[in-house]
Amino acid sequence: MSLDRLGAAYQPYLLSVFRFITGLLLFQFGVAKLFKFPPVPMFEEVTPLSLYGVAGMLELILGGMLMLGLLTRIVAFALSGEMAFAYFIEHFPESFFPLLNGGTLAIMLCFACLYLAAAGGGPLSLDALLHSKANLQPDMSRT
Numbered sequence: 001m002s003l004d005r006l007g008a009a010y011q012p013y014l015l016s017v018f019r020f021i022t023g024l025l026l027f028q029f030g031v032a033k034l035f036k037f038p039p040v041p042m043f044e045e046v047t048p049l050s051l052y053g054v055a056g057m058l059e060l061i062l063g064g065m066l067m068l069g070l071l072t073r074i075v076a077f078a079l080s081g082e083m084a085f086a087y088f089i090e091h092f093p094e095s096f097f098p099l100l101n102g103g104t105l106a107i108m109l110c111f112a113c114l115y116l117a118a119a120g121g122g123p124l125s126l127d128a129l130l131h132s133k134a135n136l137q138p139d140m141s142r143t
Contacts, residue, residue: 014122016121016122016124016125019066019116019121019122019125022066023065024063025109026063027064027066029055030056030060033052034046062079066113068125069126070126070127072116072120072127073117073118076113076115079109079113080117083110090106091106
């Protein structure tokens with residue numbers, strides 16, 4: 001079996017794993033900002049209605065939805081925008097260069113979510129499960 005065939009066979013499942021890990025990375029930031037676990041000095045003073053707090057709520061809720069693969073395309077698009085916003089508000093003013101301004105992760109998460117918005121959640125997602133159940137329903141309009 002060629003490497004291309006092997007890669008093509010597992011690509012949909014790796015997409016699901018990629019979606020889950022991306023969601024988990026975002027979810028952990030939400031937990032750290034809102035629940036102070038694990039304790040991160042940068043997030044000690046975050047309150048729920050501050051800019052960091054609202055970002056934490058988005059990361060917690062939407063990151064969880066991304067892990068589950070629920071409304072993946074919409075959620076990923078919103079998270080992509082949040083990460084772009086985070087980069088330009090927090091990192092870009094420090095320096096033009098991501099290596100110097102600490103914004104590399106924000107850029108990676110932004111484009112990972114943008115990819116997921118285009119690619120969808122993969123076969124191991126609630127979206128796929130709900131879609132397959134919808135296709136199993138009989139079409140009563142044809143009778």
